[in-house]
Amino acid sequence: MAKPKVAFYWCSSCGGCEEAVVDLAEGILQVVEAVDIVFWPVALDFKRRDVEAMPDGAIDVCFINGAIRMSEQEAMANLLRRKSKLVIAYGSCAWMGGIPGLANLTSKKAIFDYVYHQAPTISNGSAVEPLPRTDVPEGELELPEFYEKVKTLDQSIEVDYYLPGCPPTPKITLEAVEAILKGALPEKGSVLAGDRALCHECKANASKPEKLLIKEFKRIQEVIPDLSKCLLAQGLLCLGPVTRGGCEARCLKAGMPCTGCFGPLEKVHDYGAKALSALASIVDSRDEAELARIFDAIPDPAGTFYRYSLPASLLGGRRQVTSDK
Amino acid sequence: MSEAFNPRIVGFFCNWCTYLAADLAGTSRMKYAPNVRVVRTMCSGRVDPQLVVWAFRNGADGVLIGGCHPGDCHYQEGNYKTLRRMGLLRTMLAQLGIEPDRLRLEWISASEGERLRDVMNEFSAQIRQLGPLETKSSVISSQSSVAQAAP
Numbered sequence: 356m357a358k359p360k361v362a363f364y365w366c367s368s369c370g371g372c373e374e375a376v377v378d379l380a381e382g383i384l385q386v387v388e389a390v391d392i393v394f395w396p397v398a399l400d401f402k403r404r405d406v407e408a409m410p411d412g413a414i415d416v417c418f419i420n421g422a423i424r425m426s427e428q429e430a431m432a433n434l435l436r437r438k439s440k441l442v443i444a445y446g447s448c449a450w451m452g453g454i455p456g457l458a459n460l461t462s463k464k465a466i467f468d469y470v471y472h473q474a475p476t477i478s479n480g481s482a483v484e485p486l487p488r489t490d491v492p493e494g495e496l497e498l499p500e501f502y503e504k505v506k507t508l509d510q511s512i513e514v515d516y517y518l519p520g521c522p523p524t525p526k527i528t529l530e531a532v533e534a535i536l537k538g539a540l541p542e543k544g545s546v547l548a549g550d551r552a553l554c555h556e557c558k559a560n561a562s563k564p565e566k567l568l569i570k571e572f573k574r575i576q577e578v579i580p581d582l583s584k585c586l587l588a589q590g591l592l593c594l595g596p597v598t599r600g601g602c603e604a605r606c607l608k609a610g611m612p613c614t615g616c617f618g619p620l621e622k623v624h625d626y627g628a629k630a631l632s633a634l635a636s637i638v639d640s641r642d643e644a645e646l647a648r649i650f651d652a653i654p655d656p657a658g659t660f661y662r663y664s665l666p667a668s669l670l671g672g673r674r675q676v677t678s679d680k
Numbered sequence: 681m682s683e684a685f686n687p688r689i690v691g692f693f694c695n696w697c698t699y700l701a702a703d704l705a706g707t708s709r710m711k712y713a714p715n716v717r718v719v720r721t722m723c724s725g726r727v728d729p730q731l732v733v734w735a736f737r738n739g740a741d742g743v744l745i746g747g748c749h750p751g752d753c754h755y756q757e758g759n760y761k762t763l764r765r766m767g768l769l770r771t772m773l774a775q776l777g778i779e780p781d782r783l784r785l786e787w788i789s790a791s792e793g794e795r796l797r798d799v800m801n802e803f804s805a806q807i808r809q810l811g812p813l814e815t816k817s818s819v820i821s822s823q824s825s826v827a828q829a830a831p
Contacts, residue, residue: 460776623730624734627772628730629729631765631772635764635765635769636765643767646764646767655775656768656775657776660772668733669733669737670737670778670815672776673775673776673777674814674815
């Protein structure tokens with residue numbers, strides 16, 4: 356039997372997901388032995404025309420990481436969708452919009468105003484902004500269009516499976532590859548990680564008090580946490596209780612509270628609202644003024660609770676009021 | 681806009697206090713603004729912030745949550761949890777471009793039919809002033825796996 360053909364592609368991402376593939380270390384040998392990599396711009400010299408030349412459905416599995424920010428990414432996603440039997444959204448950006456998705460708290464105009472005109476390091480005397488089409492003496496130049504909003508991969512194309520994480524861990528990546536090779540994939544649309552909250556795999560879970568109440572949120576630079584005890588109980592804003600497990604609590608082992616990159620559990624519809632709910636309910640106060648003071652320690656709730664999932668959230672981002680235009 | 685704006689308000693009323701106040705207002709034949717669509721919940725603490733966001737996403741111009749007075753919760757703690765959540769939620773809604781005043785939390789006991797009437801009228805007028813909340817047109821239609829059906 357021919358080896359399955361695999362492709363990797365990146366859209367709006369930081370490159371960390373590509374790094375995660377390399378992080379498989381020796382595991383990568385096992386993968387390379389079992390599959391044939393036909394497209395991977397970050398590592399191998401195949402071009403877009405090579406993909407275009409393939410018959411439809413020629414790629415068995417395509418891993419796409421990153422959100423959809425620009426038209427070129429969407430075009431590539433569409434092309435790869437056509438050429439692939441399975442498309443896997445690899446990582447939190449492809450699944451939920453991720454960190455680039457936080458741009459939905461602002462607008463394209465605000466981003467362009469800052470980046471091309473106001474940033475202290477910019478010198479743009481003729482006030483040039485990138486345009487999808489520009490006429491120059493030599494002809495017309497094309498640039499990808501910068502979309503109004505960041506989209507998740509499945510807001511652009513059909514996605515078969517999701518691998519969570521920022522980036523996905525070697526463990527869940529290998530498990531997914533194994534499941535693909537064995538043909539043991541779950542129902543289409545599944546998130547290929549557990550469906551239990553992260554707390555279940557955290558070592559400090561045993562120390563979590565029966566009734567968890569906190570009087571104050573602390574920032575990580577303010578305390579040296581006791582790693583044998585629940586970080587949330589120590590006042591560190593840890594999203595473990597509302598976040599999908601599967602990451603082996605790697606951050607927590609290093610004293611970093613969970614920021615929620617594995618996303619929501621199956622039955623949650625809006626991660627940010629749910630996370631806010633969970634965190635707010637354990638604050639130990641019944642007084643409105645005191646509560647306001649305690650919550651002052653969370654100066655950016657949208658950025659904290661929707662850190663990886665704003666484009667996938669119910670509201671999708673900041674409402675653009677007509678007068679903003 | 682040719683027609684006058686008629687706000688759509690979703691009210692989540694707790695079964696033990698505010699819902700009974702609405703009942704009382706009804707049986708006492710009090711008149712109040714007809715803009716609130718009431719959803720009865722067992723406790724104001726049942727009102728998950730996801731429900732509030734869902735309401736705004738699907739056409740509500742305002743959300744009113746009614747619970748028992750502090751100390752009177754049928755389940756001891758429920759209304760305090762609501763108090764904690766909604767305070768932080770209002771801050772987050774502001775970041776998402778939804779005026780915090782569109783979300784209102786009120787303690788109305790079973791005997792306070794008149795107060796319910798006043799709150800309904802007042803809130804309805806306030807939302808009328810804020811104008812319609814258009815969220816659907818401004819956000820990408822979400823087919824994402826994390827936002828499919830109603831919570």
